[in-house]
Amino acid sequence: MTLPDPRDADAAHEAALVSRARQGESEAFEALYRSTAGRVFALCLRMSGDRERARELAHDVFVRAWEKLPGFRGEAAFSTWLHRLAVNVVLERQRGERRRQAHEEPGLEEDDETPAMRRVVRIDEGDRLDLEAAIARLPTNARTVFVLHEVQGYRHDEIAQAMAIAEGTVRAHLHRARRLLMEFLSR
Amino acid sequence: MSMHLEWDRLNDCVDGRLSAADEADVREHLAECRDCRSAVDALRALGAGTRALPPAIEPPPGLWQDVAATIAAGGARTGKPLSSRPPDSPPVVPVRPGPSRRWLAAAAVVLMALSSGITALVLRRDGVAPVPVVATGTPTVPTPVAAGGTAPVVPASFAATEAAYLDNLAELHAAFVAQRHALAPTTIAVVERSLLTIDAAIAEARAALVADPANQALAELLSTSYRQKVELLRRAAESSET
Numbered sequence: 001m002t003l004p005d006p007r008d009a010d011a012a013h014e015a016a017l018v019s020r021a022r023q024g025e026s027e028a029f030e031a032l033y034r035s036t037a038g039r040v041f042a043l044c045l046r047m048s049g050d051r052e053r054a055r056e057l058a059h060d061v062f063v064r065a066w067e068k069l070p071g072f073r074g075e076a077a078f079s080t081w082l083h084r085l086a087v088n089v090v091l092e093r094q095r096g097e098r099r100r101q102a103h104e105e106p107g108l109e110e111d112d113e114t115p116a117m118r119r120v121v122r123i124d125e126g127d128r129l130d131l132e133a134a135i136a137r138l139p140t141n142a143r144t145v146f147v148l149h150e151v152q153g154y155r156h157d158e159i160a161q162a163m164a165i166a167e168g169t170v171r172a173h174l175h176r177a178r179r180l181l182m183e184f185l186s187r
Numbered sequence: 188m189s190m191h192l193e194w195d196r197l198n199d200c201v202d203g204r205l206s207a208a209d210e211a212d213v214r215e216h217l218a219e220c221r222d223c224r225s226a227v228d229a230l231r232a233l234g235a236g237t238r239a240l241p242p243a244i245e246p247p248p249g250l251w252q253d254v255a256a257t258i259a260a261g262g263a264r265t266g267k268p269l270s271s272r273p274p275d276s277p278p279v280v281p282v283r284p285g286p287s288r289r290w291l292a293a294a295a296v297v298l299m300a301l302s303s304g305i306t307a308l309v310l311r312r313d314g315v316a317p318v319p320v321v322a323t324g325t326p327t328v329p330t331p332v333a334a335g336g337t338a339p340v341v342p343a344s345f346a347a348t349e350a351a352y353l354d355n356l357a358e359l360h361a362a363f364v365a366q367r368h369a370l371a372p373t374t375i376a377v378v379e380r381s382l383l384t385i386d387a388a389i390a391e392a393r394a395a396l397v398a399d400p401a402n403q404a405l406a407e408l409l410s411t412s413y414r415q416k417v418e419l420l421r422r423a424a425e426s427s428e429t
Contacts, residue, residue, distance in 0.1 A: 026255065033251055038243025045244055054419075055247050062254040063414070067261070131236055150237040175198045178233060185233075 018078050022069050040086050046097050046147045047090045049136035061086045116150035146177035192223045201230045260355040342400035352413040359420035378423045388412045
């Protein structure tokens with residue numbers, strides 16, 4: 001006799017929650033939030049490099065998820081669908097900010113250091129926080145590419161498509177991110 | 188010929204993006220060059236360390252409450268609390284193909300108009316009420332009912348949503364007015380300018396929706412504008428508490 005795979009039970013439970021949430025049950029949606037918020041917040045935090053901004057982004061992700069839930073047909077796992085939605089929300093916000101920066105501060109290079117990036121980050125909890133803090137200090141595009149590639153596992157071509165930039169540019173941002181991280185971590 | 192491998196080649200080596208011929212050259216170089224070997228080791232260690240980062244980070248407290256409040260403000264078509272919505276009642280913003288080019292263009296026109304100087308008073312157009320402004324320059328909560336006038340009617344499917352937004356905005360706006368003394372003048376100025384812009388956008392979107400009640404893209408645009416105002420007032424209130 002073979003034991004049931006617990007992942008099947010988890011998937012069935014998630015599918016049931018999604019079905020109830022699609023019918024408008026906020027308790028079911030809250031349960032989905034509880035099971036996914038940590039990963040969504042981690043993605044938003046690493047891509048934005050700022051806790052307050054990450055909070056706003058995560059908020060927008062879940063509000064958007066609620067609105068789009070009727071269109072979720074279950075071809076992929078809910079967590080996968082939500083993850084893609086989160087990436088899109090963050091990238092949309094970054095594009096908007098770049099447009100505003102270009103309008104308000106002509107001549108500002110999108111990868112120029114900002115005062116926020118130069119702030120001193122107090123690290124006293126070991127290597128992992130050193131690395132998290134170093135990632136947060138990266139320029140926006142370098143950080144975005146690095147997180148999508150190294151943390152989230154996206155391919156160069158997928159990142160290029162999502163960010164509407166050339167694959168060669170993705171490669172350049174990734175290599176720059178690694179160089180900067182090594183500099184930050186060696187200080 | 189360079190003494191050491193270029194940074195891009197070292198990265199491509201680690202990512203497995205070299206051609207077979209290039210890879211052979213790089214391997215040959217690495218066998219003889221300790222510095223380049225160290226660089227490759229460091230790159231691999233960086234990748235391993237990054238992949239070992241925890242997949243989840245505890246979100247800040249109160250995030251769910253904010254999400255739930257925003258969703259509630261978005262409201263159900265029935266106007267009932269979310270948890271008691273009947274099964275056949277979809278969320279207020281149904282999923283569908285994005286707005287048509289025509290309405291995206293219309294939205295762009297609205298934004299251009301706003302950025303070029305629409306200020307406190309949005310003139311009546313197609314029966315839409317003006318957005319009143321109090322003497323301080325602070326926009327009041329926009330109300331679809333003009334003083335002494337007849338309210339242009341939004342589609343029934345949006346009426347409950349709008350009522351929920353207006354209730355929520357009334358509370359948030361009262362809190363903002365009550366906490367003005369705790370805010371820096373520059374913050375107040377920024378919030379008030381933003382409110383004027385959002386109010387103008389709400390009035391424009393509302394007028395367009397009244398004129399074209401079946402247009403779901405406009406309903407979504409109006410809902411988004413209301414939601415932006417909720418978020419702005421909430422953040423203004425938060426900044427007065429810090």
